[in-house]
Amino acid sequence: MTAYFAHYLVMVGIYTILATSLNLLVGYSGIFSLAHAAIYGIGAYASALAALKLGLGFWGGLLVAAVVGALAAALVAIPSLRVAGDYYIVASFGLQVVILTVFINWTSFTNGHAGLPGIPRPSLFGLVIDNPFKYVVLSLALAAVTYAICHRLTASAFGRMLRAVREDEIAAQATGKNVVAVKITITTISSALGALAGSLYAHYITYINPTSFTLDESIFITSLVILGGTERLAGPFVGALILLAVPEALKFLAIPDTVAAPMRQILYGALLILFMFVRPEGILGRARTRPAA
Amino acid sequence: MDLVLQLLATGLVVGSLYALCAIGWGLIYGTTLHFHVAHGAVFALAAYYAYAGQTLLHLPLPVAVVLAIAAAALSGLLIDLLLYQQLERRGAFRTSIFIASLGLLILLENVLAIVFTPDPMRMDIGALNTAVIIGPVFLTYLHILTVALTIVAYGALMLFLKRSRWGQAIRAVSSAPEMARTVGIDLKRVHLLAYAIGSALAAPAGILVAMDVGAEPFRGTRFVLLASVGVIMGGIGSIPGAMLGGVFLGLLENLGIWKLPSEWQSAISFGVFLVFIVLRPRGFFGRTIHSAEI
Numbered sequence: 001m002t003a004y005f006a007h008y009l010v011m012v013g014i015y016t017i018l019a020t021s022l023n024l025l026v027g028y029s030g031i032f033s034l035a036h037a038a039i040y041g042i043g044a045y046a047s048a049l050a051a052l053k054l055g056l057g058f059w060g061g062l063l064v065a066a067v068v069g070a071l072a073a074a075l076v077a078i079p080s081l082r083v084a085g086d087y088y089i090v091a092s093f094g095l096q097v098v099i100l101t102v103f104i105n106w107t108s109f110t111n112g113h114a115g116l117p118g119i120p121r122p123s124l125f126g127l128v129i130d131n132p133f134k135y136v137v138l139s140l141a142l143a144a145v146t147y148a149i150c151h152r153l154t155a156s157a158f159g160r161m162l163r164a165v166r167e168d169e170i171a172a173q174a175t176g177k178n179v180v181a182v183k184i185t186i187t188t189i190s191s192a193l194g195a196l197a198g199s200l201y202a203h204y205i206t207y208i209n210p211t212s213f214t215l216d217e218s219i220f221i222t223s224l225v226i227l228g229g230t231e232r233l234a235g236p237f238v239g240a241l242i243l244l245a246v247p248e249a250l251k252f253l254a255i256p257d258t259v260a261a262p263m264r265q266i267l268y269g270a271l272l273i274l275f276m277f278v279r280p281e282g283i284l285g286r287a288r289t290r291p292a293a
Numbered sequence: 294m295d296l297v298l299q300l301l302a303t304g305l306v307v308g309s310l311y312a313l314c315a316i317g318w319g320l321i322y323g324t325t326l327h328f329h330v331a332h333g334a335v336f337a338l339a340a341y342y343a344y345a346g347q348t349l350l351h352l353p354l355p356v357a358v359v360l361a362i363a364a365a366a367l368s369g370l371l372i373d374l375l376l377y378q379q380l381e382r383r384g385a386f387r388t389s390i391f392i393a394s395l396g397l398l399i400l401l402e403n404v405l406a407i408v409f410t411p412d413p414m415r416m417d418i419g420a421l422n423t424a425v426i427i428g429p430v431f432l433t434y435l436h437i438l439t440v441a442l443t444i445v446a447y448g449a450l451m452l453f454l455k456r457s458r459w460g461q462a463i464r465a466v467s468s469a470p471e472m473a474r475t476v477g478i479d480l481k482r483v484h485l486l487a488y489a490i491g492s493a494l495a496a497p498a499g500i501l502v503a504m505d506v507g508a509e510p511f512r513g514t515r516f517v518l519l520a521s522v523g524v525i526m527g528g529i530g531s532i533p534g535a536m537l538g539g540v541f542l543g544l545l546e547n548l549g550i551w552k553l554p555s556e557w558q559s560a561i562s563f564g565v566f567l568v569f570i571v572l573r574p575r576g577f578f579g580r581t582i583h584s585a586e587i
Contacts, residue, residue, distance in 0.1 A: 032388060079571040086328055087570060089391070090521050094563030101560040215514070219399060226392060258410075262403035269403065272396030276380055276389045 006132035008248065010204060012240045013139030014197045017146045019224035019236030021193035026222065027230030028154055029186050030166035031081070035073070035092035036221045038099035039191045041213030042069045043198025045103065045110060048119045048208055058122030062199045069195025070188045072099070077187040082180055096215055103210040115209025122203050135204055142200055143237070146193050151233055153189070162186055216265070223268045226275060229282025238283055243268070295429035300547045302427075306436045308543020309443035310498045312536045314516050315523035316450060317494030319535035321369075322524060323467045324487035328391040331372055332495055332520065333513030334401035339365035339496035340503035341405055344414050354418065362496040369492025370485050372397065378481060398514065405510035413507025421504065439501050446494060447536050453490075454532065463487055467530060515559075522566050528576030537577055 018040055025031040046068040047061030056064065072095070080091035103110050110116065121130045122138065129138055153159055164172040165179050173179050202208050220243075228239025246267065250260055275282065318332050342364045346357030376397060377390050385393075421435040454460040465473040466483045474480055495516075502512065520535075523542050527534025542562050549561040 026388075030388065032391065076567060079567055082574070087525060087574075089328060090518065090525060091567060091570065093518050094522070094566055097563050098560045101557060105554070105556045219395065222392075222395075259407055262406045262411075265399050265403040266407075269396040269398070269400030273376070273393045273400070276385060276393040276396070277383070280385065280389050 003132050006136050008244060009136045010132055010139045011244055012237075013136070013143040014201050014204075015221070015224060015240040015244060016143040016237045017197040017200070018194055018221045019228065019239055020143070020146050020150050020233065021190045021197070022221055023225045023230060023233070023236050024150060024153070024162075024186055024190040024193075026225050027232075027235070028159065028162045028166065029183060031183060031187065032089050033092040033187075033190075034089060034215065034218050034222070035076070035095040035099070036194055037213045037215065037217035038096045039069050039073060039194040040198040040201070040217070040221075041099060041103060041208075041210070042072050043195025044202040044208045044213070045116070045198070046195065047199035048116050048202040049109070051120050051203070052116060052118065058120075058124075058199075058203050061203070062196060065195040065199035066192040069198070070192035073191030074184065074188045077184045081183040081187065093215070096218055100210055100214060103213065110210075113209060115207060116202075117207045119202050119206045119208070121206065139200060139204070142196065146196065147233060147237075149193065154233065158182075158185075220268065223272060226282055227271055232282065235282050242283075297548070297551060298428070298430050300551055301544065302430045302432055302436075304544035304547030305540065306432070306439050306543070307547060308540035309440045310502060310539075311516070311519050311523055311542050312539030313443050313446060313498035314495050314520035315527070315535040315539035316447060316532050317491035317498075318517060318520040319524040319527070319529070319532060320450070320463070320494070321487050321491040322521075323530045323532075324463055325373075325377075325484045326387065327373075327377055327394065328387070328521075329372075329377075329394055329488075329491075330391070330514075330517055331394045331397040331401070332369075332491070333515075333517030334398045335365050335369050335372070335492045336495045336499035336513035336516050337402060337405055337508070337510055338368055339492075339499035340508035341409060341414070342496075343500045344409075344416055344503060344508045347416055348414075354416075358497075358500055361500055362493055365496035365499070366489045366493040369488040369495075373485055373488040378484070398517075402510045402513065409508070409510065411510055413509050414503070415507045416504050418504045433505075435501065435504055442497055442501070446497065447532075450490070450494070450532060459483075459486055519562060522562060524576075526566065526569055526576050528578040531576070531578040534576055534578040 018036060022033065022036045025033050043065035047056075047058075047065040050056040050061040050064045051058070076091050076095045077088070080087045104112055106112075121128055123129065124138070127134075129135055154162070161172070161177055161182055164175075164177065165182050169179050172182075201212070224239035224243055225236050226239075227243060228237065229235030247260075247264055250264060255263060314332070314336065318329065321327065321329050321332065339361050342361035343357050346352045346360055347354055350357070352360070376393055380390055380393055418435060421433065421438065423434050425432050425434060425437060454464055462473070462478050462483050463486065465476075465478055466480060470480060473483075498516065499508075499513065503509075519542055520539065523538030524535045525538070526541065527536070527538030545565060546558050546562055550558055553561065
């Protein structure tokens with residue numbers, strides 16, 4: 001296993017966490033969020049700052065990241081999920097813009113475009129995780145933990161409630177469920193998990209700046225969920241395995257960087273459209289019953 | 294005080310551009326309930342149509358602009374005909390249409406970025422660039438044209454919706470689609486019309502911005518999302534609301550820099566939006582949409 005391949009697997013782990021947590025919203029609850037990269041960034045910055053300014057270790061940072069990520073999402077979810085679903089698309093985009101602006105402009109705290117260097121590597125029972133090979137284990141282990149949490153959640157009574165809310169809010173409400181509370185809860189949980197990926201990323205790369213947490217990144221994470229398969233927990237993992245390999249494959253074709261980046265975006269865009277036609281449920285998805293035309 | 298007047302004037306110009314996008318997007322959203330983010334791609338396409346018409350085909354500017362608006366209207370119509378209506382025929386969910394729209398937005402923007410490079414493509418607008426100084430306020434003829442055109446476009450749209458048969462059909466579909474179908478209105482054709490008109494309204498916004506600061510591939514995303522903010526603030530289903538919402542956002546963004554550093558500009562509108570939906574989820578004029586309604 002070369003370091004190159006190890007790096008790929010570390011990133012697969014990170015994006016699996018991101019996409020699996022986003023799937024709780026997009027797939028299981030029918031809530032479309034464009035702010036997952038911002039949540040990812042909040043996790044990264046929160047845990048980097050906890051390490052650099054407070055001297056907190058990786059595990060403390062992970063906790064801080066989850067709490068701050070959950071709070072940020074709740075702040076937006078509480079007003080916007082009280083109203084129709086489309087409001088959340090707009091509100092989450094708003095969150096994405098505001099958070100990115102904060103990363104860039106709150107220089108005394110985030111160091112702006114220059115970013116935060118020197119984030120320490122995590123250590124586990126005295127063992128410093130200082131190379132990609134060791135990090136693969138950590139990354140995939142955390143991805144597995146996220147998967148397990150999401151699995152427990154979606155298989156529970158709460159998970160059934162999520163699907164009920166997605167399929168028919170009025171019916172869910174009529175049976176006495178608090179639809180709004182369900183939606184806000186799942187948004188908070190999803191964001192707490194998404195922020196973990198940020199923490200993992202920050203301590204892996206040891207340097208973060210705002211360019212990793214843009215709207216494009218949000219859209220990329222969404223593509224992972226949709227291509228892998230919504231409403232299948234393993235879907236995002238498959239999506240990450242495939243889509244993260246694409247840029248690597250493009251590297252073998254001698255395309256200049258200025259063309260390669262938009263080419264990649266064109267491919268993601270085309271795949272999103274194509275999948276809506278041929279397989280809206282994603283690669284691993286189960287077909288859902290469709291409404292009568 | 295001079296600064297405030299200047300910010301007010303600039304805010305009005307920018308607000309007019311947002312308003313053009315918002316009334317077009319609001320018309321489409323109100324009629325079809327599609328969350329049409331690819332509207333941003335139509336906005337960008339229109340700018341490049343005008344740019345290409347002028348610099349590659351050597352057309353006179355007014356001809357290039359009129360052709361570009363027509364081409365943009367056609368592009369919007371084709372997006373509905375070839376993408377959304379095909380998806381609907383296959384029984385797609387509304388989310389699927391949004392995702393396809395998002396995919397198309399990314400795809401078209403990046404195609405433009407490859408064809409024309411991501412750098413701004415400047416247009417030659419001649420005398421329109423001349424400065425007009427009214428007291429302490431500095432504008433160009435283009436800025437004044439922007440505001441005037443927006444008012445004319447808004448007036449024409451309202452007249453069309455109120456007076457013409459097709460306009461009434463759009464309003465019927467917008468307020469009660471099932472009822473409209475019952476009285477024999479062809480929903481698909483009304484959708485196509487809404488797309489053509491909505492896109493023809495986004496086109497001048499895209500072209501006017503391009504005339505001012507050059508055509509850019511990725512600018513549309515921001516405009517379309519601000520348009521949706523304007524529509525929600527104004528009240529879904531209300532064209533006057535969308536108009537007001539757009540102008541309000543432009544003024545807010547610009548007056549905001551009076552007190553706040555300019556780099557926070559983009560955060561202001563969305564910050565206000567989040568507060569706004571708590572206080573008045575139905576917008577200035579619109580119908581309330583509770584989460585269980587859609």
